[in-house]
Amino acid sequence: MLGLVLSAEGALAGSGQSGEEGMPPPGVIWEARVREPLVALTFDDGPDPVYTPQLLELLQRYSARATFFVTGRRTQEYPHLVTRIAAEGHQVGNHGLEHKDYSSLPPEAVVAEVTQAGAMIQELTGKRPSVFRPPFGAFAPAVVDLLEQQHYHLVLWTWSTNSQDSLDNPSTEEIASRILQGVKPGAIILLHDHGGDRGPMVAAVDRVLAELGAQGYQFVTLDELLAKEAAGG
């Protein structure tokens, strides 16, 4: 099967350019065109019993909202965390059933897994997820249309703000500076709240919230960011 793989490590993610060869197919979202200084923090792979609560407390302290792309499997393991994420005003996105590379699975099977994970999330939050992020950013282009029919946006992340927080144990300083140097209005910032020691990531988010907040940035959910873009930016 022909798959498109856009990993955090990949050349595409590192290219930092729009409109060049290797860009995702139509319908895939990696940033929003908005004039106001709005950004979307996104946290993948959770929920995590240690780091997700730390992030929720941090976000509350800064009156910031974010989007958590949870897996179905971890939703089953930590239902109270998924409920809490939604109850505190954040968005719960769909990161598939398990953390699987979907580029080699038939598109119909991917959609079935996404739908299944979505039902688990909806049962806890009362809301059907509107956004799906494929693990590893890997997917076959055919799933984009199929998921659109299920009212899902396929959302990646903004290359210029790639924190690379899940690679080679970066320091707080490295994670924060990668985000701060590449940030722009409409950026979708990729972070991970599960998998290894996420302590430096949490500290980096604290710094990013403080510094971007001082620059006038607001932290919104993906739904809010996309609604702003749809309203003309």
Ligand code: NI
């Ligand atoms: Ni992931």
